Amino acid sequence: MKSLNCFFILLDDELKVKTANSKYLDIASSAFEPEKYFIDYVSEKHREKFTAAFASAQKEEECVTIVTAPIELENDTLTIKWSICSLRNHDNGFEGLELFGVQSKLSPKEIEFEGGNNHDNQKILFERTSQPFFSFDLQGTLIKANDAFADLLSYSVTDLPGTSFLSLANGSDISDLTNFIAKALEGNTLEYKCALQDKTGKKVAVKIINTPQIENGTFVGINAFVKKTTGKTQIEKPFNRDEKRLKLVLARLKKVLDSSLDMICAVDESGKFTYISAASDQILGYRAKELIGKDFHDFVHKEDAESTKKASINIKRGTGTTNFENRFYKKDGSIAHLVWSSRWEENDKRFYSIARDATERKLSEANLKASEEKYRVLFYNHSVPSWIYEADSLVFLEVNDAATQHYGYNRKEFLSMKLTDILAEEEVQKYQSFLQEDSCKQCHKEIWVHKKKNGDLFYAEITSNAIEYLGKKAKLVLSIDRTEQTIAEQDVRKSNERITFLSQATFDAMWDWNVETNEITWNEGISKMFDLSDPSEAQKPDWWSNNLHPEDKERVERKKSYHLENKIPRWEDEYRMKTGNSYKYINDRGYIIFNEQSKPVRMIGAMQDLTERKSHEIMLQKLNNSLEKRATELAESNTELERFAYVASHDLQEPLRMVSSFLQLLEKRYKDKLDNKAHEYINYAVDGAERMKRLILDLLEYSRVNSSKTEVEDVDLNDIVKELQFTYKNFLEETNGTINTNKLPVIKGSKTQILQLFQNLIGNACKYKSTAPPIIDISYEDQQSCYQFAVADNGIGINSKFFHKIFIIFQRLHNRDEYSGTGIGLAICKKIIDKHGGRIWVTSTQGQGSTFYFTLPKSK
Numbered sequence: 001m002k003s004l005n006c007f008f009i010l011l012d013d014e015l016k017v018k019t020a021n022s023k024y025l026d027i028a029s030s031a032f033e034p035e036k037y038f039i040d041y042v043s044e045k046h047r048e049k050f051t052a053a054f055a056s057a058q059k060e061e062e063c064v065t066i067v068t069a070p071i072e073l074e075n076d077t078l079t080i081k082w083s084i085c086s087l088r089n090h091d092n093g094f095e096g097l098e099l100f101g102v103q104s105k106l107s108p109k110e111i112e113f114e115g116g117n118n119h120d121n122q123k124i125l126f127e128r129t130s131q132p133f134f135s136f137d138l139q140g141t142l143i144k145a146n147d148a149f150a151d152l153l154s155y156s157v158t159d160l161p162g163t164s165f166l167s168l169a170n171g172s173d174i175s176d177l178t179n180f181i182a183k184a185l186e187g188n189t190l191e192y193k194c195a196l197q198d199k200t201g202k203k204v205a206v207k208i209i210n211t212p213q214i215e216n217g218t219f220v221g222i223n224a225f226v227k228k229t230t231g232k233t234q235i236e237k238p239f240n241r242d243e244k245r246l247k248l249v250l251a252r253l254k255k256v257l258d259s260s261l262d263m264i265c266a267v268d269e270s271g272k273f274t275y276i277s278a279a280s281d282q283i284l285g286y287r288a289k290e291l292i293g294k295d296f297h298d299f300v301h302k303e304d305a306e307s308t309k310k311a312s313i314n315i316k317r318g319t320g321t322t323n324f325e326n327r328f329y330k331k332d333g334s335i336a337h338l339v340w341s342s343r344w345e346e347n348d349k350r351f352y353s354i355a356r357d358a359t360e361r362k363l364s365e366a367n368l369k370a371s372e373e374k375y376r377v378l379f380y381n382h383s384v385p386s387w388i389y390e391a392d393s394l395v396f397l398e399v400n401d402a403a404t405q406h407y408g409y410n411r412k413e414f415l416s417m418k419l420t421d422i423l424a425e426e427e428v429q430k431y432q433s434f435l436q437e438d439s440c441k442q443c444h445k446e447i448w449v450h451k452k453k454n455g456d457l458f459y460a461e462i463t464s465n466a467i468e469y470l471g472k473k474a475k476l477v478l479s480i481d482r483t484e485q486t487i488a489e490q491d492v493r494k495s496n497e498r499i500t501f502l503s504q505a506t507f508d509a510m511w512d513w514n515v516e517t518n519e520i521t522w523n524e525g526i527s528k529m530f531d532l533s534d535p536s537e538a539q540k541p542d543w544w545s546n547n548l549h550p551e552d553k554e555r556v557e558r559k560k561s562y563h564l565e566n567k568i569p570r571w572e573d574e575y576r577m578k579t580g581n582s583y584k585y586i587n588d589r590g591y592i593i594f595n596e597q598s599k600p601v602r603m604i605g606a607m608q609d610l611t612e613r614k615s616h617e618i619m620l621q622k623l624n625n626s627l628e629k630r631a632t633e634l635a636e637s638n639t640e641l642e643r644f645a646y647v648a649s650h651d652l653q654e655p656l657r658m659v660s661s662f663l664q665l666l667e668k669r670y671k672d673k674l675d676n677k678a679h680e681y682i683n684y685a686v687d688g689a690e691r692m693k694r695l696i697l698d699l700l701e702y703s704r705v706n707s708s709k710t711e712v713e714d715v716d717l718n719d720i721v722k723e724l725q726f727t728y729k730n731f732l733e734e735t736n737g738t739i740n741t742n743k744l745p746v747i748k749g750s751k752t753q754i755l756q757l758f759q760n761l762i763g764n765a766c767k768y769k770s771t772a773p774p775i776i777d778i779s780y781e782d783q784q785s786c787y788q789f790a791v792a793d794n795g796i797g798i799n800s801k802f803f804h805k806i807f808i809i810f811q812r813l814h815n816r817d818e819y820s821g822t823g824i825g826l827a828i829c830k831k832i833i834d835k836h837g838g839r840i841w842v843t844s845t846q847g848q849g850s851t852f853y854f855t856l857p858k859s860k
């Protein structure tokens, strides 16, 4: 319940404070001391105003009104409307000033500030003043009396509280006295003379100034200021001064009551308004005269009628509180929320009440509630995990559903934990030190690693705001899962690092060209590659194009522009770049980055120095060319040789045939005429001619392998071997020899040449047999792409150092007398195998036999 701020101060003729009500003491900077000028209590800025008001109040009989701010509160000012009137004696002489102050504006801040009791200050005032002073309640019972008053009536100060004021007064004056008290109880300030009885029964003539004592907006009693007089002890009528003065007092009181923003009213026993102050107009829209005589309860909201009635009964009985709230119908039909402070006055049979308009407060309370509700709904239904925790203990105070879901705890579990329980272990230490710095921060945003109930860790972006929650210092926290984003950022950072390291490590010159500004940046590679003493040289926009080889420049620039214009992101080119006095061969690759409007904004690439590779390539090309030339020459010379061998051997046959035939003719015709010696010579000649014939035939064969056109056909090797078994039938029978073979494959090739190949190998196996009967094994292996054949014998064998030599033409290991032959057979075999795309080789152990291997591809 808020009380009316109503101030009453009495000043003597010297303008020193005689008394003041408790209210002013609440806000005055220090307690009043007797005999001190009032002006000393006034703040500097209002002094002038008061001095002027006092001066005119002293001169005039009308009250003077001023407005001041006796106290300045935080963000607000308590404004007081003062009514200042002079007090005059019978001869109209100045006796002092009476100051009434009513708060003329109430603000929410002020409402909060107000309240509390001021007994201590009042006590000080009572004790210190030498002015006899006492107060009594509405029943006329003394509540307090100071030493000066007790002395006046020869009582001890402790005797007086509880005594009836009327019992102190002289009996004959009681009815008048009661009247005055009744008037005072209505809030009047009165001055009257009367006689009081001291402890011994002696009358003491006094003048009493009564002022209403208002506490918490309610009249609680009368303050009485006592002055001993020497005059008549009979009570003089207060209004006997003159009519003018009476009017003045009444007008003054009305002014005070009407100055109040609160509605002050009196209601009689039947519930009718008997008095209502001007504030009714403001609060209810009714003028006072519209309400006087009307039933108070008719204006009470029907829902509050019952409680209001109950409250009035309780107030009347003196049980229960004197404060209550209800809603009142205003003149315009709307509702006013009123806060009442009320008291039943038995003597008057009236309720004296003060009502304060709490409509605005109620509305703002309702708004506050609605807005709190709104935030509550927002908090609980927010899709972002949120919680409130106590700043000191870190204990969770509230949590929303999104948080319980995301972290996997139920509400009860969550609220039994502390903030550190949801931090990843490695973050706890960091958090402790963070707390020290953070404690004063109002709001912060940071990434932390949080742990869910199932142990999963994630990156949480925490936004924390300092708030007050349930009277505790707390933090309201929003937690957004930023795991993907954080990992992506870390990846980007790592990959940037990697690129930086890579660009430092590579020999390439990496570049980053801003297409829009034509700025280019290079890594260190550019200086190394072009041996630049000043790396910034390459930063110049035209450095690259200026150093292109004049023959490459146009082509290279055209291709690059083509890529940029036609939005082909990957570009690659080879060109020459000037370095000193020579040119380097460069391979350059770039990637064009386009913006959202498909405009090229950036191009990133790397240059590779091809100079060394290029010179190797050139050398290799030269070498290839000369090799090719040599190969052609060789092929030509081979062909020529073969042609020569063919022609020679072919043409030699005719004269040789002549030599042989004439030798045979000579032997036949002159058989008897020739001696033995001549026959022996003729035999030598015939033998020579025979060998020459063999040699010529073999050479012919040899040269034919390449020169003759061979047709590729299916050759069944089983047929070939069968044919040769037949050829060597007699020999094998004579020597008890055998040719063994399993089933052989059909191959592709020249039948004549393959027959010749097998004939030469089997022939040699027969020729170079040992003393044992010859055994010739013909076998093969299927080796996917080719067949590998083996012709093995158990003959004399070959020394391994001659394994290669025997395939060269005319190379023989034996002389004619031991084994006949021309040394061409194996050379022919090799040539046939070469022509068929295979390989031929031999393995042998001397005295045990030899094996000739050869391969023939499956497809020819």
Ligand code: ADP
Pocket (backbone or CB within 6 Å): 764, 765, 766, 768, 793, 795, 796, 797, 798, 806, 811, 812, 813, 814, 820, 821, 822, 823, 824, 825, 826, 827, 850
């Ligand atoms: P030729 O048999 O006419 O001398 P070849 O070219 O057929 O010529 O053989 C070359 C040489 O290889 C032969 O002189 C012989 O010494 C050796 N040779 C060939 N085949 C065999 C074999 N099966 N066993 C032992 N030596 C062989």
